[in-house]
Amino acid sequence: MKIKLLFIGLLFTVLGFSQNSVKLNGKVTDFNSKEPINLVSIRVKGTNLFTETNAEGNYEMEIEPGNYTLEFSLGGFSTQERTITAKANEPLTVNITLIEKSKNIDEILIKTTSNKTKETVLLKEQQKAVEIKQSIGAQEMTRKGVSDVEEGLTKVTGITKVESRGLFVRGLEDRYNTLLVNELQAPSNSPFKKIIPLDLFPTDIVGVLSVYKTFNPNISGDFAGATINVETSEAQKSLTKLSVGLGYTTGNNGEDFLMSENANSDQGFFGILKKDRELPGVFGNVPSAVNMTSTEYANAHKQNSWNVDKVGSPMNTSVGLLHSEKFKVGGGHLSYILSLNGENKYVIRKGVDRYFEAGDGAYTKNVYNSEYKYQTASSALVGLKYKASRGSIGLTSFYLRSTESLINDQLGVIGYASTNPNRLLRINQFEQSDYFNNQILGNYDITKNKKHTIKAGVSYVKTAFSQPDRKSILGNRVNDTDITMTYGGNNLNRQYLDVKGNYYMSGLVEYNWKFSENENGKSNKLSIGYNGFRNNLYSTYRFLAGSPIGSQPQFTTNLNDVNEVIANDVALGNVVFKEESNPDYKVKLDHFVNAGYANMFWNFGSKFEVNFGVRVENSDRKIKYRSLTSPSFTAPYLKENDLRLDVLPSVNTKYIINDDSNLRFAASKTITRPTTMELLPITYVNPDGSSIIGNYPLTKKTNTLKDSKNYNIDLKYELFTDKKDMFAIGLFGKSISKPIERIFIATGGAQTTSFDNSKSAVLYGAELEFIFQFERLSSQLENLSLGFNSSLMKTRVSIDTQSNLLENSSSRDLQGASNWLINSDLKYEFDASKDIKNTVSLVYGVYGKRIYAIGTAGLDNIYEKPFNKLDLVWNTKLYKNIDIKFAADNILNPTYQLELGKNSKTQINEPSLTMKDYKRGVGFSLNIGYTF
Numbered sequence: 001m002k003i004k005l006l007f008i009g010l011l012f013t014v015l016g017f018s019q020n021s022v023k024l025n026g027k028v029t030d031f032n033s034k035e036p037i038n039l040v041s042i043r044v045k046g047t048n049l050f051t052e053t054n055a056e057g058n059y060e061m062e063i064e065p066g067n068y069t070l071e072f073s074l075g076g077f078s079t080q081e082r083t084i085t086a087k088a089n090e091p092l093t094v095n096i097t098l099i100e101k102s103k104n105i106d107e108i109l110i111k112t113t114s115n116k117t118k119e120t121v122l123l124k125e126q127q128k129a130v131e132i133k134q135s136i137g138a139q140e141m142t143r144k145g146v147s148d149v150e151e152g153l154t155k156v157t158g159i160t161k162v163e164s165r166g167l168f169v170r171g172l173e174d175r176y177n178t179l180l181v182n183e184l185q186a187p188s189n190s191p192f193k194k195i196i197p198l199d200l201f202p203t204d205i206v207g208v209l210s211v212y213k214t215f216n217p218n219i220s221g222d223f224a225g226a227t228i229n230v231e232t233s234e235a236q237k238s239l240t241k242l243s244v245g246l247g248y249t250t251g252n253n254g255e256d257f258l259m260s261e262n263a264n265s266d267q268g269f270f271g272i273l274k275k276d277r278e279l280p281g282v283f284g285n286v287p288s289a290v291n292m293t294s295t296e297y298a299n300a301h302k303q304n305s306w307n308v309d310k311v312g313s314p315m316n317t318s319v320g321l322l323h324s325e326k327f328k329v330g331g332g333h334l335s336y337i338l339s340l341n342g343e344n345k346y347v348i349r350k351g352v353d354r355y356f357e358a359g360d361g362a363y364t365k366n367v368y369n370s371e372y373k374y375q376t377a378s379s380a381l382v383g384l385k386y387k388a389s390r391g392s393i394g395l396t397s398f399y400l401r402s403t404e405s406l407i408n409d410q411l412g413v414i415g416y417a418s419t420n421p422n423r424l425l426r427i428n429q430f431e432q433s434d435y436f437n438n439q440i441l442g443n444y445d446i447t448k449n450k451k452h453t454i455k456a457g458v459s460y461v462k463t464a465f466s467q468p469d470r471k472s473i474l475g476n477r478v479n480d481t482d483i484t485m486t487y488g489g490n491n492l493n494r495q496y497l498d499v500k501g502n503y504y505m506s507g508l509v510e511y512n513w514k515f516s517e518n519e520n521g522k523s524n525k526l527s528i529g530y531n532g533f534r535n536n537l538y539s540t541y542r543f544l545a546g547s548p549i550g551s552q553p554q555f556t557t558n559l560n561d562v563n564e565v566i567a568n569d570v571a572l573g574n575v576v577f578k579e580e581s582n583p584d585y586k587v588k589l590d591h592f593v594n595a596g597y598a599n600m601f602w603n604f605g606s607k608f609e610v611n612f613g614v615r616v617e618n619s620d621r622k623i624k625y626r627s628l629t630s631p632s633f634t635a636p637y638l639k640e641n642d643l644r645l646d647v648l649p650s651v652n653t654k655y656i657i658n659d660d661s662n663l664r665f666a667a668s669k670t671i672t673r674p675t676t677m678e679l680l681p682i683t684y685v686n687p688d689g690s691s692i693i694g695n696y697p698l699t700k701k702t703n704t705l706k707d708s709k710n711y712n713i714d715l716k717y718e719l720f721t722d723k724k725d726m727f728a729i730g731l732f733g734k735s736i737s738k739p740i741e742r743i744f745i746a747t748g749g750a751q752t753t754s755f756d757n758s759k760s761a762v763l764y765g766a767e768l769e770f771i772f773q774f775e776r777l778s779s780q781l782e783n784l785s786l787g788f789n790s791s792l793m794k795t796r797v798s799i800d801t802q803s804n805l806l807e808n809s810s811s812r813d814l815q816g817a818s819n820w821l822i823n824s825d826l827k828y829e830f831d832a833s834k835d836i837k838n839t840v841s842l843v844y845g846v847y848g849k850r851i852y853a854i855g856t857a858g859l860d861n862i863y864e865k866p867f868n869k870l871d872l873v874w875n876t877k878l879y880k881n882i883d884i885k886f887a888a889d890n891i892l893n894p895t896y897q898l899e900l901g902k903n904s905k906t907q908i909n910e911p912s913l914t915m916k917d918y919k920r921g922v923g924f925s926l927n928i929g930y931t932f
Contacts, residue, residue: 022086025060026094028053028072037074037098045069045081048517051449056333058389061449072096132214132652132664132714132730137207150198153209153228159823167198168847169213169225170732170765170791173816175675175740176225182232182396182441182457185220185506185533189400189433189463191499191676195228196435200400202341204243204320205381207233213732214652214714215668217597217615218510218529221648223670224710224734232396234385235324235335245343245927247316250893252348252921257313258372260428261305261563263405269344271376271403274432276303277469279496279542287542287581287633294571306471306563308407308428318343318927332388339381347373351918353410355690355751356859356900361909364751365688367412367425369918374405391444400435411477414688420476424483426559427687428471434464451523456509463501463537470495472687473562483559487575492546492566493687494577499539499676506533525601527613532594539587541682543580549573583630587680588637592620611652617671619644619707623695625681644707646671664716664730672708674740678755679705690751706757709737716767726771733764739797741815743854744862753853758797761814765793783829790822812861815854821847837877845869852898860901862915868894881931889923896920 028040036057043050044063051061065088073079077098086092136153150167153159159169169177179186179195188196212219212227219227248254262268262276280300283290292300319342326335353369356362378401385394408427413420443455472493475485485491510529517523546566552574557565569575599613624637650668657663677684677694684692695705716730738757769789775782795814813819825843832838846868855861872888898916900908 021062022065022088023060023091024063024084024086024094025058025091026096027057028059028095029057029097031097031099037077040072040074040077040098043071043073045071050517054389055387060389070094072098074098129654132666132716133210133212135208135210137209150201153198153211159211159226167228168816168818169211170763170767170793170817172225172763172814175678176672178220178222178227180219180227180229181437181459182439183229184439184441184457184459184508185531186437186459187461187463187501187504187533187535188676189435189501190465191539191680191682194673194675196400197402197433198228198230200377200379200402200433200435201230202320202339202343202377202379204322204341205233205339205379205398207231214666215648215650215670215712216611216652217599217613217648217650218527218531220531221595221615221617221646221671222673223668224672224708224712224736232381232383232398233337233339234383234394235326235337237324237326239322239324240932241320241322241929242932243318243320243322243927243929245316245318245925247318247345247923247925249316249347249889249921249923251350251919252346253313253315255313255348257311257346257348257374258308258370258407258409258560259311259374260405260407260430261307261309262303263374263430264309264311268374268405269376271344271401271405271432273403273405273430274466274468277430279468283542283544283579287579287585290579292544292570292577294573297570297577298567301563301567304469306428306473306566308426308560310560313346313348316343316345316925320929329386330388332386332392334384334386336385337381337383339379341380342378343376345375345377347371347375348921349373349918351895352912352914352916354915356906356908357751361907363413363910365412365414365690366421366910367410367414367423369916370409370411372407375403377402390448391442393440393442396437396439396441398437400433402433404431405429406431410688414474422477424475424477424559425688426473428473429467430469431467432464433466434462436462451514453512454510455512456507458507459505461501461504461506463504465497465499467495467497470497470687473559474687478556481558481560482556483562484554484556486554487546487548487552487569490545490687490689492575494544495685495687496542496544497539497684498541500537502536502538504533504535504537507531522603522606522609524603527599527601528597529599530594530596532592534593535589535591537589537676539680539682541581541585541684543582543685544577545580546575546577548575581633582628582683583626583633583635584628584681584683585633586626587682588622588624589676589680590622594618607656609654609656613650615648615650617646617648619646619673623680627681628683660721661717661719664714664718666712666714668712670710670712672710672736672740674705674707674755678740691753693752693754695755705740705755706738708739708757711735725773725776726769728767728769730767731764732767734762736761736763736814739814741797741854742852743815744856744859758799761795761797763793763795763814763817765791767791785827786824787827788822788824790820791818792820793817794819812854813851815851815861818848818850821845832876835877835879839875841873841875843871843873855901855904858904858906860904863899863901865897865899867896868892883929883931885925885927885929887923887925887927889925890920891922893919893922 028037029035030037038053038055038057040053041050042052042059049061049063051059053059063086065086067085070082070084071079080096080098082094082096084092084094153167159167167174167177175194177195186196188194190197208231210229215223262273267273280292280296282292282296321340324335324337326333349371351369354363354366357364379398381398383394383396385392406427406429410425412423414423414425437459439457439459441457443453446452446454473485474491475483478484508529508531510527513526514523595615595617597613597615599611602610604610621642623640626635626637648669652666653664655663677692680694682694712734714730714732716728718728720726737760739761740755741758742753743756744751744753772786774784795817797812797814799810823845825841828840830838846866848866850864852862852864870891872891874886876884878884895917897914900913900915902913
C-alpha cells in the first residue's frame with residue numbers, strides 16, 4: 001500500500017511539473033562566421049539543469065517558472081550569461097552568439113559537423129574519451145596523401161601495413177583485429193583474412209577511422225590487437241566534386257607486361273572476366289567422372305584462352321565523383337551523399353622464391369619469380385540521412401569490388417629435380433571479390449533533456465571471393481619463348497575456388513540513461529545493449545586436369561601462344577580435361593554470435609572517470625564437411641559444432657590530472673577467433689605443389705581449432721596543449737591462452753602450411769606518441785610540425801611439447817609480432833598567395849624483424865625483415881574550386897625480404913638463406929580535383 005501511495009504521489013508530482021514547466025529553447029552561433037556551434041554547454045546557474053547544443057546549434061530543455069541566469073560556455077569562446085524570466089506555460093526562446101577568444105585546441109570542439117573529420121577535432125575526442133582510442137579523419141588522410149583506409153590506419157600509433165597480409169596492430173597480425181562499419185560488425189570477403197582488405201575502401205567514402213586499443217563491452221569480444229570502426233562519409237553541405245588521377249611506379253609502369261589474352265580487352269580493362277572463366281557447366285554442381293568432349297571444350301573456351309599477350313604497362317589511373325546535398329525538411333535536415341570511385345593499377349614483382357622441405361638441407365624450390373598483376377578496384381556509396389531535434393535515421397549502402405589478373409612465371413628448381421634448373425611453371429589466374437553492405441541506423445532521444453536515449457541498427461551483407469580457372473602449365477624452358485612439356489602429372493591443371501556468403505547479418509540496440517549530474521555538468525551513464533551477427537557461407541574447390549590419352553611424347557611450343565596447340569590436341573583426342581576434385585570439395589559454415597552487455601560510466605568527483613562493464617557472448621559455430629577419405633561426393637556431411645559462452649569483463653579508467661593531461665588505465669578479458677581459411681577443412685593447393693591446409697584432423701589431434709583467450713592491460717599518460725601539441729606514453733601487456741599461429745608441417749613433399757594453437761603467449765611493451773609544433777622554438781616556424789609514434793614490444797610463446805607439429809624448442813617469439821616499429825611525419829603549411837594554400841608532408845614508417853612462419857623438424861623460423869617506407873605528399877588548394885595532390889611513394893625503394901633464420905638444426909647446404917625478395921618501386925602520382 002505504501003508503495004502504491006508513493007507511486008501515486010510521484011505521478012502527481014510529474015504531472016504537476018509537466019503542466020507548469022517552461023520549454024526553453026534557442027540557437028547558438030559564431031559571432032564572426034554566423035555558423036551554428038555544436039557542443040555548447042548551457043547551464044542554469046544555481047540548479048543541476050544542463051544541456052548541450054546539437055550539430056545545428058540548437059538546444060532545448062524544460063525548466064520551472066522563475067528567474068534564472070543562463071551560462072553559455074565552450075572552450076575557445078568567451079563565456080556568455082543571460083538573465084531570463086520563465087513564465088508558466090509560455091515557451092521561451094533565447095538565441096545567443098559566442099565570440100572566439102583564442103586559437104587553441106579547444107577551438108576544435110565542433111562548430112559544424114564537417115569539423116569532425118579534422119585532426120584537432122579528433123584529438124579533442126581522444127582527450128575526452130574514457131577508453132583508449134585514436135582516430136584519423138578525412139582532413140589528415142588527405143594531407144598525408146592517403147588514398148585508402150588501410151594506408152590511413154598506418155598513421156595511427158602501433159599500426160603497420162604488411163604486403164598482402166593486411167594490418168598489424170602492436171605487432172599482432174590480421175587475425176587479432178576486428179572491423180566495424182558504422183559500429184555494426186562486418187565480415188571479410190576473403191577467406192585468408194580476418195577483416196576485409198581495407199585498401200578496397202577509398203577515402204572518399206570515409207569520414208573518420210577510429211581504432212580502439214582497449215576493450216569495451218559494446219564492441220565485439222573478438223579483440224586483441226584492435227577494433228577498427230570505419231565511419232562512412234556523411235553529407236555536410238551541397239557539393240559536387242570530380243577528381244582524376246595518374247600514377248607511375250618505377251619498375252612497374254612503362255615495362256614489358258604479361259597479361260592473359262582475355263584480360264587484354266575492353267572487358268578486361270574493367271575486370272569483367274569472371275563469367276568467362278567460371279567452371280564449365282558440363283561438370284555440374286557435384287563432381288563426377290565427366291570427361292569434357294572436344295565440342296564442349298571449344299564452346300567453353302571461346303572467351304577463355306590459355307594464351308598470354310606481351311604488352312606495355314601504361315600509367316595507373318583513377319577517377320572519382322562525389323556529390324552531396326543538405327537541406328531543411330520540416331523541423332530537421334535531410335542530406336544525401338553519392339560517391340563513385342574506380343582505379344586500375346599495373347604491378348610487377350620480381351625476385352627469388354624458395355623453400356626447404358623439413359629436414360632437407362637443399363632447396364625443394366628455388367626459382368626466379370616474375371609476377372604481373374593487373375588490378376582494378378571500384379566502389380559506390382549511397383547515403384541518406386534525416387536529422388531532427390530528437391534523433392536521426394540513416395540508410396547507407398556501399399559496394400566494393402576488386403579484381404586481379406595475374407600471370408606468374410617461376411623459373412628454376414621445382415620439386416626435387418635439383419639437376420634441372422630450367423623448370424618453368426606458369427600460373428594464369430583471375431581473382432575477384434565482391435562486397436555489398438546495406439545498413440539502417442538510427443538514434444532517438446526518449447526524453448527532451450537527453451537523459452534517456454536509444455540507438456539501433458541492422459546490416460545485411462553479401463560477400464563473394466573467387467579464383468575461377470586458375471590455370472597452370474609446367475614444363476622445361478627451351479629459350480625465351482618456348483617450353484617443352486608433356487600432358488599428364490601436374491603439367492596442365494585448372495582450379496576453381498569460390499567462397500560465397502549466403503548472408504551476413506549484424507544488428508545492435510542500445511539504451512542509455514544519464515543520471516546523477518555533478519556540479520561540473522558531468523552525468524553518470526548506464527548503457528545496456530545487444531549486438532551480434534550471423535555468418536552463413538559455403539566454399540567449393542574444384543580441380544580439372546589435362547590428362548593424356550595413350551602415351552604422348554614431349555612437344556615444344558611457344559608458351560605465350562599455347563592455346564591453339566591445346567585446343568587441337570583436345571580435338572584430335574590426344575588430351576582430355578577431366579575432373580580430379582576431392583570429396584572434400586565443399587564446406588559449409590554457419591556462425592551465430594549473440595551478445596548482451598551492460599556498461600557503466602561513473603564520475604567520481606570532477607577528476608576520476610570509470611567505465612566498467614561486462615559482455616556475455618554466446619557463439620554457436622557449425623561446420624559441415626567431407627573428409628579426403630569420404631566414400632563419395634554425396635556422402636553425408638561430417639559435422640563439427642563449437643558452442644561456447646564467454647563472459648568478458650572490462651574496466652577503463654581516466655584520471656584528469658588537469659585540463660591538459662590525463663592518466664588512463666584499462667583491463668579486460670577477450671577472445672580471438674580464427675580466420676575462415678584457418679577454420680575450415682580446406683586444402684588450398686598451389687600449382688607448385690605447396691599447399692595451405694585449414695582445420696584438418698590430418699594435421700592435428702582434433703580438427704577443432706580453439707579460440708584464443710586474451711587478458712589485456714594498458715596504462716597511458718597523455719598531454720594536450722593549447723598549441724595543438726600532444727604527448728602520450730603508454731604501457732601494455734597481454735597474456736594469450738592458446739594463440740593461433742601459422743606453422744610449416746613436415747610432410748615429406750612440397751611445402752605445407754597450416755595453423756594450430758600454441759600453449760600460451762605473453763607480450764608486453766610501450767608506446768610513445770607526440771605531435772610537436774615548432775613555433776615553440778621560433779615564431780618563424782609556426783607552420784611546421786612533427787608527428788611521431790613508436791612501439792616497443794617483447795613476446796614469448798610457450799610450446800606444448802606434446803604437440804605433433806615438431807617445433808624445435810619449447811619457447812620463442814610470437815609469430816607475426818614485431819619487437820619495434822616507428823611511424824612519423826613532418827608537416828609544413830604555407831600560403832603561396834591569398835587563395836593558394838599548400839601542405840607538404842614527409843611520412844616515414846619502419847617495423848622490426850618478425851617471424852613470418854614457424855620452423856619445424858630442424859628448420860629455423862622464416863623471418864620478415866624490416867622494411868623502411870618514406871613518402872612525400874604535397875597538397876595545394878587553388879582558389880575555392882581546384883585542389884591538387886602530388887605524392888612520391890616508397891622513395892627509398894627497399895627490398896621486401898623473407899629469410900630463413902641461422903639457427904637450423906638441419907645442415908643447410910645452400911649459400912643464401914633468402915626465401916623471398918622483391919622491390920615495389922618508387923611511385924609518383926598526381927590527383928586533380930575540381931569542385932563545382
